[in-house]
Amino acid sequence: MGVEIAITVAREETRVAVLDGGVVTDLFGDRAKHKDFVGNIYKGKVAKVLPGMQAAFVDIGLEKAAFMHVSDLSLDSEPGDTLVDVDEDGKDADKDGDMLGPRRQSSKPIEQLLSEGQELMVQISKGPIGTKGSRVTTYVSLPGRYLVFMPNVEHIGVSRRIARDEERARLKDIMKRVRHPGCGYIVRTVSEGVKEDELRSDVDFLHVLWQDILAKREQKAAPALLHADLSLSFRVVRDLFGKKVDRLWIDSREEYQAVRDFVQRFSPEQTARIHFYDKDESLFDHLGVEQEMARALSRKVWLKSGGHLVIDHTEAMTVIDVNTGRFVGKRDQEETILRNNLEAAKEVAYQMKLRGIGGIIIVDFIDMEREKNRDKVYHALLDAMSTDKARTRVSRISDLGLIEISRERVREDLLRSLSEPCHYCEGRGYTKSPTTVAYEIFRDVRRIGSGPEPQRIVVGAHPSVVGLLQDEERQGLEAVERECAAKIIVMPDEHLHLEQYDLAVL
Numbered sequence: 216m217g218v219e220i221a222i223t224v225a226r227e228e229t230r231v232a233v234l235d236g237g238v239v240t241d242l243f244g245d246r247a248k249h250k251d252f253v254g255n256i257y258k259g260k261v262a263k264v265l266p267g268m269q270a271a272f273v274d275i276g277l278e279k280a281a282f283m284h285v286s287d288l289s290l291d292s293e294p295g296d297t298l299v300d301v302d303e304d305g306k307d308a309d310k311d312g313d314m315l316g317p318r319r320q321s322s323k324p325i326e327q328l329l330s331e332g333q334e335l336m337v338q339i340s341k342g343p344i345g346t347k348g349s350r351v352t353t354y355v356s357l358p359g360r361y362l363v364f365m366p367n368v369e370h371i372g373v374s375r376r377i378a379r380d381e382e383r384a385r386l387k388d389i390m391k392r393v394r395h396p397g398c399g400y401i402v403r404t405v406s407e408g409v410k411e412d413e414l415r416s417d418v419d420f421l422h423v424l425w426q427d428i429l430a431k432r433e434q435k436a437a438p439a440l441l442h443a444d445l446s447l448s449f450r451v452v453r454d455l456f457g458k459k460v461d462r463l464w465i466d467s468r469e470e471y472q473a474v475r476d477f478v479q480r481f482s483p484e485q486t487a488r489i490h491f492y493d494k495d496e497s498l499f500d501h502l503g504v505e506q507e508m509a510r511a512l513s514r515k516v517w518l519k520s521g522g523h524l525v526i527d528h529t530e531a532m533t534v535i536d537v538n539t540g541r542f543v544g545k546r547d548q549e550e551t552i553l554r555n556n557l558e559a560a561k562e563v564a565y566q567m568k569l570r571g572i573g574g575i576i577i578v579d580f581i582d583m584e585r586e587k588n589r590d591k592v593y594h595a596l597l598d599a600m601s602t603d604k605a606r607t608r609v610s611r612i613s614d615l616g617l618i619e620i621s622r623e624r625v626r627e628d629l630l631r632s633l634s635e636p637c638h639y640c641e642g643r644g645y646t647k648s649p650t651t652v653a654y655e656i657f658r659d660v661r662r663i664g665s666g667p668e669p670q671r672i673v674v675g676a677h678p679s680v681v682g683l684l685q686d687e688e689r690q691g692l693e694a695v696e697r698e699c700a701a702k703i704i705v706m707p708d709e710h711l712h713l714e715q716y717d718l719a720v721l
Contacts, residue, residue, distance in 0.1 A: 217461035224467035239507040245447035254444030260437040276438035279348030285325040287352035361406040364421035365399035376404040532575040564599030573624030582616040670701040675717040678707040
């Protein structure tokens with residue numbers, strides 16, 4: 216079983232899964248009410264310039280203003296400027312692992328380049344994550360089937376994933392002949408082996424698209440959308456449906472036909488690998504994707520040996536803790552720990568990619584005494600991450616058994632996109648115990664104190680707290696009654712939060 220892509224389409228959302236050998240390796244989703252704006256181009260208006268941060272907020276017509284750093288500005292660049300090392304999408308990663316557009320060091324501070332109310336064309340390079348708005352850049356890039364067109368930068372590059380030097384040289388020679396002067400291009404991985412006519416066709420198509428965007432910029436007032444990227448289904452076909460994919464499944468007749476027509480135009484030989492799924496069982500259930508998605512949202516991930524990972528998300532980073540769990544091994548302790556860590560290294564790489572975890576990631580492996588064993592785990596993690604298209608940096612294992620990883624945020628991770636903080640615990644992940652709440656009630660009753668005459672105090676609390684007061688803490692309740700010379704009446708109220716209670720003096 217080779218590589219398969221499954222696209223399931225419903226009125227409310229489109230979901231995509233990529234499977235390799237029956238194992239889910241990537242998950243993507245796009246909801247009708249929460250569209251993915253990455254790649255869209257806008258005519259925006261500068262809302263605020265922040266000299267202290269060398270950044271600005273740009274109104275592009277969305278709910279939140281977009282953020283732009285001075286390094287994302289091309290206003291003071293000159294034709295012929297080259298870029299930092301770029302990938303096949305014409306992008307590079309910053310120190311936090313976030314995906315940005317092509318960048319160069321600006322020669323001027325942002326307050327000399329922008330002013331409030333100024334209009335400029337920007338492209339979303341990173342969608343909104345959590346409370347943060349989108350990130351934008353003026354280094355516009357337009358992806359085609361074989362090329363990424365960069366009109367603001369005169370540069371020709373070839374995807375690093377095309378390894379053969381002869382092929383790289385051939386593609387660069389072709390691009391020098393077919394390019395438009397003053398424009399930049401990145402040759403994508405899928406271009407390996409394609410003919411000059413196909414690359415020329417992509418160059419012409421992207422140039423016409425760019426001219427259309429420029430015309431809209433002159434016609435529309437800011438803020439305005441100038442160009443929307445393809446829908447999720449077509450982006451997946453454009454970016455992922457290559458020669459290595461054995462089958463593409465689509466469960467919508469309408470989408471299936473549209474995708475076939477789309478592929479027929481640029482690669483007719485690939486249409487035979489596009490299949491319509493019409494069985495009663497849902498496509499994702501049939502391929503086991505739904506089960507894997509549920510696993511991808513779980514805090515605890517079990518390993519085949521009996522060990523497990525615990526994945527916790529914080530504001531600043533993601534922490535992954537490796538535990539032996541039920542795995543006790545057969546030989547000495549160091550060998551048991553090594554085997555558990557090696558298995559965990561592969562699962563860590565898989566979970567990071569599957570869940571779309573980005574930014575700073577700390578992995579706490581079980582401590583190993585031997586240096587050679589630490590090296591084995593480190594290299595096992597590198598090997599497991601070698602197929603990850605996201606930019607990553609991995610530190611060696613520290614004396615405390617920690618590995619630091621920086622991984623670019625390609626998209627919002629699954630946990631944030633499919634869930635929200637628990638309303639009951641307010642996102643803490645825990646609540647006070649009934650015993651703690653019961654003792655808080657005792658303290659509040661004591662604060663009321665004893666009056667000149669015996670008092671009646673009515674306590675309304677969650678049923679679990681009331682049950683505790685009437686059972687295990689009955690003696691404590693009677694002691695507080697004697698101490699305060701009061702009669703305490705406890706009443707269950709299922710509408711109250713576990714940590715809430717009401718006191719009334721009658």
